[in-house]
Amino acid sequence: MEYTISKSKDFVDQEVTLKGWMYNKRSSGKIAFLQLRDGSGYIQGVVEKATVSEESWQASQDLTIESSCIITGLLKEEPRSPTGFELQVKEVKAVNIAPEFPIGKKEHGPEFLFENRDLYLRAKTPWAVLRIRDQVFRSITNYFYEQGFVRFDTPVLQPTSAEDTSQLFEMDYYESKMYLTQSGQLYLEAGIMGLGKAYDFGPVFRAEKSKTRNHLSEFWMMDAEMAYHNQQMNEDVQEGLVKRIIKDCLENCKEELKVLERDTTVLQRAVDEKFIRMKQYDAKKLLEEQGFKVDYNDDMTTEEEIAIGNHFGIPVFIEDYPFEVKAFYMKNYVDERGMKRAINADLIAPEEAREIIGGSQREDDYEKLLTELKARNYKVEDYEWYLNIRKYGSVEHSGFGIGLERTVRWISGVHHIRETIPFPRTTVLSKP
């Protein structure tokens, strides 16, 4: 087994070779403390002039911030070190000496860091956040596999648009037009007629002109769809998924969460306690009682989502929104007050994380779906294939979509959504 910093506990008191970079240094005339990283983690290397060769000592003096280097030494447990280990260096080889690193030691505003994204990726915050992102991705993949779902990659290039056309990116495609996907859901509904349960997980696109810390123009979405599942079963699957993601992160990303100084109390509650399920009407009523001026007939506002999240401190399913503010494909009913309501739920996470999941039971009646398409002035011929799902062996079915970046942001506790993806795409163009 080759040594990497992440495997240090298996190499205690052994001589190891670390291939990586130096990200910081303190040095006196006799001893140098090299802060080293290799991508898998961080460790301090201690070089004593008296015990290494002249070449190694000189190399330790030559190393600048972000220089690449190969360091051989004895790995020791060191309780005073934040990582628990230290390297007693025997040999230092400088691989490539870096000129002054532009984002080295100084404090920079977020704009500077994002304009130099390629260099900022070497810092500890993106290191930790992107490793959490990796864990979230694998938790989702593993959970769905264990639950009998099949991965079903829906196309990015779509000839028609599913929802709000004002946020669509359009492009020339040979002799015609295509739109970049906003969701793979409609395709997945066709997929489950063959596969039973399926999910996709890929980039989606919204021409989102507002510059907020919540929005990206390109982000990753996981959509899942299940035959013979009603909305309550749908929420059960979602709750299981979110609990699994957080549990895995708490177990496997301890060092990353420490780097981010994340207080994990609320995350642990989401693993341990049952999520709240409440109707949109009751949520609005609760907010009204708390002094909010609410519109019962509308979606939840940003402030309302934050307030609900803070009130409960664990994730809340807000169910059964007014149908007219929701998508055409949602199954719906008329409530006791005479209002048409979608059979749906958004999952609101606490700590200002807001909506991380949107889901619903889908209309499975051919005639009702056709009527709704016409009522909303959609081109029926574009949806003939989608209507086929209800024509040939229609079944009760439900699904949901989880936003990867919103979820990663919540778990990481970082402020801005652009921290959660390697090269964020916003209205502000950045190189690369």
Place this chain on the structure above:
Amino acid sequence: MEYTISKSKDFVDQEVTLKGWMYNKRSSGKIAFLQLRDGSGYIQGVVEKATVSEESWQASQDLTIESSCIITGLLKEEPRSPTGFELQVKEVKAVNIAPEFPIGKKEHGPEFLFENRDLYLRAKTPWAVLRIRDQVFRSITNYFYEQGFVRFDTPVLQPTSAEDTSQLFEMDYYESKMYLTQSGQLYLEAGIMGLGKAYDFGPVFRAEKSKTRNHLSEFWMMDAEMAYHNQQMNEDVQEGLVKRIIKDCLENCKEELKVLERDTTVLQRAVDEKFIRMKQYDAKKLLEEQGFKVDYNDDMTTEEEIAIGNHFGIPVFIEDYPFEVKAFYMKNYVDERGMKRAINADLIAPEEAREIIGGSQREDDYEKLLTELKARNYKVEDYEWYLNIRKYGSVEHSGFGIGLERTVRWISGVHHIRETIPFPRTTVLSKP
């Protein structure tokens, strides 16, 4: 545990309820054989008029091809059945009776099936191929996780183009232009400076005007990149990955491979035997000896790739192509005949599967890379960030890309690449 057909072995001699669809039927006046599917698998249900209620018998008669139904019965082992099990039906509930299914029993040409892709997805071939695709995806994810890689999603929307601009899709992005990704490699190279080893896995795009069975305009690519890895280490990782994928498929996709009538002899050889590694010069020489009229200075042609694949019967790394037919970022050297050669390899799979992986060691010298960019008339200012990778702590590094659909096609043994993705995108526009 809820019953699904895939779990039949755990439910032998138990009463189970199957929620699915009927895909075929034979019936006499007294007994009906229902061919049932639920997305997880296939099973036959036997309905005897004498032992079920009148309603259940009537329902069994009413069911048409692709009707949805809920069937309760006793699960029995049945060695004569291709799946090993059979359902002695006690109750039949028709959920939704389908009108005549357009692609039911008749033989259709491939064009008809692809024009009705949403319905064709219910057939056995896409069922099997897409489940193999799911397995390949998970094998890749698991392998990289175990090898210490971090997933690093590179952007679809790129302000500059990496390689051949003639195949780029361009689009309007707010006030400027963007291009759809052809590869995430350059971004990954920046990523490994922070993460050590990283991979992406997402859709890539080529405006590929030629209509062949080998090309899609949108397909999935996995790119991996590794710091402190030379080309031979790179090939070791690739060989390990391909062996792992095939091994997992042979173990976990037995029923799918049976549905596809796949002879797995050659696949098993790829697991058991070491892959061939040979220089492009030697490959061309071998082909010349076999009667091919070869061009030593050019890439491998389609026919040459097929011939090499057939000759060895196991995957072959063709190494060190003439640099001038390869990308600017490849590390290179001058061979003993005075020709400049890339330090690279394409992996050619047998059985006409052709190139499934392309990889190389990357130029890690700042000056050499800058010179090459200028020699090829690239805009140096677009690559400033990419040059930074060589400026600040440059390290020897290598990487490769594996085409998901090409790999799935090889393992599945299907003829046309469009069988391997749910909704293929080619120059022929199809709905949806």
